[in-house]
Amino acid sequence: MAAANIKQVAKHAGVSLGTVSNVLNRPDLVSPTTRQKVLDAITALGYVRNDSARQLRAGRSRTVAILVLDVSNPFFTDVVRGAEAVVEEAGGMLIVCNSGEDPHREQRHLDMLEEQRVQGLLVTPVSDGRHPRLDAFVERGIPVVLVDRGSGHPSRCSVAVDDVTGGRLAAEHLAERGHERIAYVGGPITIRQVADRHLGAATALAERDVPLDLQLVKTSSLSVDAGRQAADDLAALPPDQRPTAVFCANDLLALGLLQGSIAHGLRVPEDIAIVGYDDIEFAAAAAVPLSSVRQPRAQLGRTAAELLLEESINEDGHQHRHVLFQPELLVRKSSDHHR
Amino acid sequence: MAAANIKQVAKHAGVSLGTVSNVLNRPDLVSPTTRQKVLDAITALGYVRNDSARQLRAGRSRTVAILVLDVSNPFFTDVVRGAEAVVEEAGGMLIVCNSGEDPHREQRHLDMLEEQRVQGLLVTPVSDGRHPRLDAFVERGIPVVLVDRGSGHPSRCSVAVDDVTGGRLAAEHLAERGHERIAYVGGPITIRQVADRHLGAATALAERDVPLDLQLVKTSSLSVDAGRQAADDLAALPPDQRPTAVFCANDLLALGLLQGSIAHGLRVPEDIAIVGYDDIEFAAAAAVPLSSVRQPRAQLGRTAAELLLEESINEDGHQHRHVLFQPELLVRKSSDHHR
DNA sequence: GGCCGCAAGTGAAACGTTTCATAGACGTGA
């Protein structure tokens, strides 16, 4: 019973091999009596279809892969869950691969996925440049959708979130609450997200009726510790020069800044208002609930999967699309105060 | 060029089909000249091996699957990363599947993985009982390793972390710091981990030279909010009845308790010492860094994968093993105070 | 010179499925 195949099922049921296949794939072509005989045989022998053979014959698999930069990053886990829902809805299976931001592991995974002739690939490549490796997929007829990367490429779809708008939302909110000395805490500025959020915030402030300046506080990383460090720096300033509001490049920085500010005796939001980015799980659970910009992560995954499946089904008529999602500002207590 | 196969490569290189296969799988059997000709042809045609055919022939794949309860739970993501390292080291590929604690999705994934004839399966089943479904894998010759579940099953390996010891560590630590009124905050008590940690802590205290009682504070969930709620309850007690130390069933509770205690004007650790469980990322980053019991999560994944590969290779001589890891107590400021 | 062994390369068979052209049984209408 270790490995029954279709032939043995056919013999056991007293029908031909093709009939068993029909029961499996087009049951309506088979008379009820025969069908039942076959189903009984399948149960009796513990038959399980061999997907390799099926795939070999079909030329492609029903498996969609998602290759992420970091399986333990909540951003990607939410994207995965969104994509999963769509793929499973369509009767497929999503497998998750992790490059860990390592180009070699990315390469290895791409090699194996290409050998497996997956139905499609959702991927956030390690590097942001050109990707000849991905073109090979497309040429082989395997659709590729870029996630949060390199929008605008002509030969594949992409989905991303608009970080410039995110920065704008945060800055506008703070300006509307009457703040006039606003700072942006973040770094390294070489990270696209860090730069885009800064750009959006700075632009929004400059465009106001009374243009405002956005003070830039650079950090060496996007961690809680770096946020605390920034709090030390800000607390050291004389109160009349200290920003009354801070927009942080992500929530880790914001939480560190929040803790550090409180430790320095500053009241949040009265003395210093804080807005973070990402709306991580702990944002709402902080000592002072943290305002934050939320990205529609699951939506990103869902849409990516939908674009992929559409391309996969409608191979010829498919038009590549580049979907840009808008983030959303969640105002919580850390910035909910009018000056 | 869309889909070159071995035959076309052979023709292009002017050799037989078997020779191409030898170049791919046993290059030392082929003379350097011929080998180079074949490699050139492979490049020229953009040939990529078809894994379905290879698998069909070989009867099994080189893919190991891990089926977890929740891809977005850091516990599992760390387990995944540990397993990943081992599997990739061995030249295989790890695919991650997510049951989302839903028995139907678990079932679906198991069905598809069985059809795919994966090399092996690491799994944390949704339910804790018997698993006839997994026995089918074993009968088919697909090794299964249980992760953090049902140790002791005779027909498969398992890995888990000893929660009783974890509870013991936390309680002993608090007792040694001179605490005599100690509480355990957690619930629902039907969750095995919650119960085991409680058992370990209660036992440790009862076994002391001067036996101590462990006060039980039940919560309805393991969330930050439930922890805050518990803080309210404790703060309402008269100081001479209030526990001077609390061990929480997980870090979310502990962080909520920490915030709530501070909000009620209690000093941590002077008025109330707190120990959590899981050592989540934010434990060390809390306003008062949180003491916590850490589970060797990546090690769990690594060992699970090692057991699996061992069974896979040494099919006959394999002895099923049940590895129980010991957790570790990290003392941080939230409990670092002698009464 | 005859024999042997070795290195290199060959090509048919097998893996398990799906598909497709075809055959048989049976009922219906002319």
Add this chain to the structure above:
DNA sequence: TCACGTCTATGAAACGTTTCACTTGCGGCC
């Protein structure tokens, strides 16, 4: 009675690989 269509069931071919028994060519040894 015959021709025809419908419904079922059949089994060979094809998917692309790996393996293995086999040939071929060549050099060494007695």
